[in-house]
Amino acid sequence: MNILDTFKSRHLFEDMTSPELAKALDKTICVYAGFDPTNDSLQAGNFVTIMTLAHLQRAGHKVIALVGGATGLIGDPSGKSKERNLLDAGQVERNLEGIKENLSRFIDFDPASKNPAIMVNNYDWFKDFTFVDLLRDVGRYFRMGVMLGKDSVKKRMDSDDGMSFTEFCYQILQGYDFLHLYKTYGCVLQLGGSDQWGNITAGTELVRRMCGAEVYGMTFPLVCDSTGKKFGKSEGNAIFLDARKTSYYDFYQFFLRAHDADVIRYLKIFTFLTLERIAELEDSLNKAPERREAQQALAEELTRTVHGETGLAVAKKATQVLFGGSLEGLAASELENIFANVASATLPIEQVMNQPVSEVLSAAGMLSSKGEARRLMQQGGVYINNERVADAARSFGQTDLIEGRLAVIRSGKRNFFILKVSHGA
RNA sequence: GGUAGGGUACCGAAGUGGCCAAACGGGGCAGACUGUAAAUCUGCUGGCGAACGCCUUCCUUGGUUCGAAUCCAAGCCCUACCA
Numbered sequence: 016m017n018i019l020d021t022f023k024s025r026h027l028f029e030d031m032t033s034p035e036l037a038k039a040l041d042k043t044i045c046v047y048a049g050f051d052p053t054n055d056s057l058q059a060g061n062f063v064t065i066m067t068l069a070h071l072q073r074a075g076h077k078v079i080a081l082v083g084g085a086t087g088l089i090g091d092p093s094g095k096s097k098e099r100n101l102l103d104a105g106q107v108e109r110n111l112e113g114i115k116e117n118l119s120r121f122i123d124f125d126p127a128s129k130n131p132a133i134m135v136n137n138y139d140w141f142k143d144f145t146f147v148d149l150l151r152d153v154g155r156y157f158r159m160g161v162m163l164g165k166d167s168v169k170k171r172m173d174s175d176d177g178m179s180f181t182e183f184c185y186q187i188l189q190g191y192d193f194l195h196l197y198k199t200y201g202c203v204l205q206l207g208g209s210d211q212w213g214n215i216t217a218g219t220e221l222v223r224r225m226c227g228a229e230v231y232g233m234t235f236p237l238v239c240d241s242t243g244k245k246f247g248k249s250e251g252n253a254i255f256l257d258a259r260k261t262s263y264y265d266f267y268q269f270f271l272r273a274h275d276a277d278v279i280r281y282l283k284i285f286t287f288l289t290l291e292r293i294a295e296l297e298d299s300l301n302k303a304p305e306r307r308e309a310q311q312a313l314a315e316e317l318t319r320t321v322h323g324e325t326g327l328a329v330a331k332k333a334t335q336v337l338f339g340g341s342l343e344g345l346a347a348s349e350l351e352n353i354f355a356n357v358a359s360a361t362l363p364i365e366q367v368m369n370q371p372v373s374e375v376l377s378a379a380g381m382l383s384s385k386g387e388a389r390r391l392m393q394q395g396g397v398y399i400n401n402e403r404v405a406d407a408a409r410s411f412g413q414t415d416l417i418e419g420r421l422a423v424i425r426s427g428k429r430n431f432f433i434l435k436v437s438h439g440a
Numbered sequence: 441g442g443u444a445g446g447g448u449a450c451c452g453a454a455g456u457g458g459c460c461a462a463a464c465g466g467g468g469c470a471g472a473c474u475g476u477a478a479a480u481c482u483g484c485u486g487g488c489g490a491a492c493g494c495c496u497u498c499c500u501u502g503g504u505u506c507g508a509a510u511c512c513a514a515g516c517c518c519u520a521c522c523a
Contacts, residue, residue, distance in 0.1 A: 241478095268476080271476075272476065272477085273477095274477070274478075275475095275477065275478075276478085303475095304475070304477075305474085305475040305477085306475080307475065307476085307477080310476095310477095334476090337476090338476060384486085384487065384488085385487090385488075385489090386486090386487070386488075386489085387469090387484095387485085389489095389490095390469090390470080390483095390484060390485085391469080391470065391484090393470095393483095393484090394469090394470045394471055394483065394484070395470075395471060396469080396470040396471070397470095407490095408490075426469085426470080427469075427470060427471090428470095428476060429476065430469095
């Protein structure tokens, strides 16, 4: 099966700059996709890009992961309604390392292997580029009409916030990236989300004008869930690949909670499971949706890829405990392990013992005010060690502390908080 | 620089001297139901308080008034059109 067909059958294809791309992919070629160094960890929202690169590498193509150290300093206007906060150079540097580590869970960067991917940072070729150089050597190949016609520009110009010159120039820099990679590595294909179309074509056109060569762009659809929300956020928080930012448990849970309407599509996009296997899971989903086998398969596959068997085991164990009912029989240290990434606070014993629960929860910072805590308890939404707090006025007692030092507080079905107690000097 | 219109809670948006802690919608949170679902239904959504209530809020600073989100003045910021 041609790799393009693979993409098409897995919702990884939206558009391409030329049908010739199919032929080009019959040979081994060099491809790249960009990542923004806005954070030191990639997020679930980056999965699609990662997967398309991984598919290509598996098919034998040479893969370049470009990190936008320079472009990240500027900010891509595409799909943003507001100008982004600019990053400082030191932060970008730190973020690069994290990103490479994340990527290596999907893509092989090992120089010793047969077809290693490489990572490049566009800051390396932009840092010595002067403004005059840019205008003289690159700027003249960009036409105003085309630049102003880009969707990303038009939308922003029509918006209330307008657009700065800095952001407007973003497409020039990204276009130049492609030119540089073409000249340096013979790279002939850029991948990106459909919101990157304008930036990608800026590159293919620049290469054509300056080198007379045909290079290609391909986009994949932006993943949204069935309610139209952008994929990869859970209650407004991004799902990170770095376990220090998103725990094994939260990562696993995020995928486990995928909607029925989304899960099959997600399996195709985010896993390497065969289409046959996915068809089986779809069958199961239709016949017995309450078993959620498809969701489990999705969560397991991704957690295993990103966090290994160990991470998966922790996530499943935590899930079992938290949705299994009682916490009885679990040691405090075990709970601490399971809830390693859950928000927590430590209070001195005298601020906890025999104090009203509402007081304790707001002091610990779990809830923003005593009123909120009281309200939540009145509605039956607070649990201590998995037991509902029935009396909104009750106080914290000795029996609420496991081993005298820790309590698992929950609000609603799945928001956990660990309260630790310190025993003074 | 000129002219016009704006800045109200997480967002959108009413309110234009007292009945305003501030309508309504969205979002969010919780509960019931469920499959850790969707849909639906219920409650909540500035702080303190068990509660009558009290306190701090409607860009900022002053002012008018018994009383201001609402009127006046200055300032800051945003938007549109023009230059």
